[in-house]
Amino acid sequence: MREVETIVVGGGPAGSTCARRLRQLGRDVLVLDKARFPRLKLCAGWITEKVLRDLEIGPGDYPHPMLPLDIRSHLRGLPFGLSWFPTPGKNFSIRRVEFDAWLLARSGAEVVQHDVRTVRRDGARWIVDDAFACRWLIGAGGTMCPVRRALFPNQRPKSRQIVTLEKEFAYPSREEACRLYFKRGLVGYAWVVPKGDGHVNIGLGAKAKYLRKSGTNIHDHFRAFLDDLVREGRLDAATADGLQETGHPYYLFTRDGEVRLDHCLLIGDAAGLATMDLGEGIGPAVESGLMAADEILGRGTWDKSKVTLFSLAGLAQRFMRAANRRHMPAA
Ligand SMILES: Cc1cc2nc3c(=O)[nH]c(=O)nc-3n(C[C@H](O)[C@H](O)[C@H](O)COP(=O)(O)OP(=O)(O)OC[C@H]3O[C@@H](n4cnc5c(N)ncnc54)[C@H](O)[C@@H]3O)c2cc1C
Structure with missing residues (x-):
């Protein structure tokens, strides 16, 4: 032993x-x-400036790309992005x-x-x-x-089961802004997070209880979200069609x-x-x-x-x- x-x-x-x-x-x-x-x-x-401080990661310490994030929140279908987020200081993606x-x-x-x-x-x-x-x-x-x-x-507690789907992939023509979407009749939210090396992470999470109640499917929400991104010009249609998202249940x-x-x-x-x-x-x-x-x-x-x-x-x-x-x- x-x-x-x-x-x-x-x-x-x-x-x-x-x-x-x-x-x-x-x-x-x-x-x-x-x-x-x-x-x-x-x-x-997504990480905050505080995470870097707590981890004692100084400028130049981290050997991989880390992108400062300009976070835009899209609330309940409003057609504009609010540059607001409840974290003081800078935000980054890794x-x-x-x-x-x-x-x-x-x-x-x-x-x-x-x-x-x-x-x-x-x-x-x-x-x-x-x-x-x-x-x-x-x-x-x-x-x-x-x-x-x-x-x-x-x-x-079953009521706090979250279902998530996401995909991280190389997409050099991704935009620099990070976008959060609180909308689409979804109890949860969707995101587009650019990474420093030309990758992007697109994902969506929702309460499992809500999905069960509404009789909707997380994959359908994800596909609808991709369609929105294509319509908004943030993702090209061929890439959206070829995406194989992965997911899992997650317990809060x-x-x-x-x-x-x-x-x-x-x-x-x-x-x-x-x-x-x-x-x-x-x-x-x-x-x-x-x-x-x-x-x-x-x-x-x-x-x-x-x-x-x-x-x-x-x-x-x-x-x-x-x-x-x-x-x-x-x-
Ligand atoms: C889709 C999604 C998106 C998210 N986005 C963000 C975000 O942008 N920013 C943010 O701050 N948080 C985000 N989170 C939450 C964040 O990922 C977690 O809070 C964070 O990873 C918690 O860290 P941890 O070390 O507690 O656990 P984990 O990072 O989950 O690490 C647990 C480790 O335990 C190991 N393990 C599990 N079972 C066993 C076993 N039986 N034996 C041995 N080892 C085991 C696993 O392999 C794993 O390496 C997100 C979560 C999800 C699901």
């Missing part, structure tokens, strides 16, 4: 961030991921296939390709698949995290669920951190990875309520806090 102080299950942004901070402080950590990196991750690949592999390699942690199936407690140790033992176990396996499934079994867990057991912490999507409206999850994954590492290091506590929310709800929350502060009598 392989013994380490900390096992991180999942090498996405949450897991690699946690592993990196532990390695920086000289701690013993092993990352288990079922995928071999670089791996495909369905994601539009390709997850490059970003996640680079972060994981940079973490300095040993990575073993292993599909985690079982987790059990044995005295003060967690045992993973009867092959690995650790004192601290981090569940960073994303929306289908096996640690979450094994130890936090009652947390998958409630944020009030449990994220800790004795020496076991859930982080990132496994902890239900991606926002419901915008689906921003990379930033929360990174923040949670840092906080979980700090708890292991005895320097802090992993606290979900401290994670920054860049979403419409988060915007409202920040607005209310600011308004309350203004009306507070001076101490």
Whole structure:
């Protein structure tokens, strides 16, 4: 049996961030991921300036293209783009296939390709698949995290199942603006995100419950969205016809669920951190990875309520806090 102080299950942004901070402080950590990196991750690949700060990525550090984004929101069929977005500072696009592999390699942690199936407690140790033992176990396996499934079994509210379809492909004549479409009678949104190397990511996500109720099909919504892009001159018809989109169900867990057991912490999507409206999850994954590492290091506590929310709800929350502060009598 392989013994380490900390096992991180999942090498996405949450897991690699946690592993990196532990390695920086000289701690013993092993990352288990079922995928071999670089791996495909369905994601539009939008990140905020804060993500770069939290990850300590300075100008010139990142070896792959990263494009500053001019984000335009198209609301409910209005024919113009609003240059508005609820994030302070700049926004960027990256390709997850490059970003996640680079972060994981940079973490300095040993990575073993292993599909985690079982987790059990044995005295003060967690045992993973009867092959690995650790004192601290981090569940960073994303929306289908096996640690979450094994130890936090009652947390998958069906109403929050999201269905997504997307395609990332080389399209050098793509426009530079990033577009979000909140429309088409869809409880969800669609996006066009340009990437730095001439690629573009086109996708769409919707609540599964809504699709079931409305009797509509996610593929039909995606095709209708492509037709709109062709009509608007943002995509040529031959490319649209040849696109083979891929998709999967994605679970947005409630944020009030449990994220800790004795020496076991859930982080990132496994902890239900991606926002419901915008689906921003990379930033929360990174923040949670840092906080979980700090708890292991005895320097802090992993606290979900401290994670920054860049979403419409988060915007409202920040607005209310600011308004309350203004009306507070001076101490
Ligand atoms: C279509 C779509 C678009 C999105 N767009 C954006 C966006 O533009 N910006 C944004 O901020 N967020 C976006 N998100 C959300 C974002 O992708 C996630 O919030 C983010 O990836 C969470 O990071 P994570 O490290 O928690 O999990 P993941 O990135 O999902 O990493 C989990 C890792 O765990 C591994 N794993 C899973 N099961 C096992 C197992 N049994 N054994 C071992 N390893 C396992 C996986 O292989 C994976 O590498 C999007 C999500 C979707 C679905």
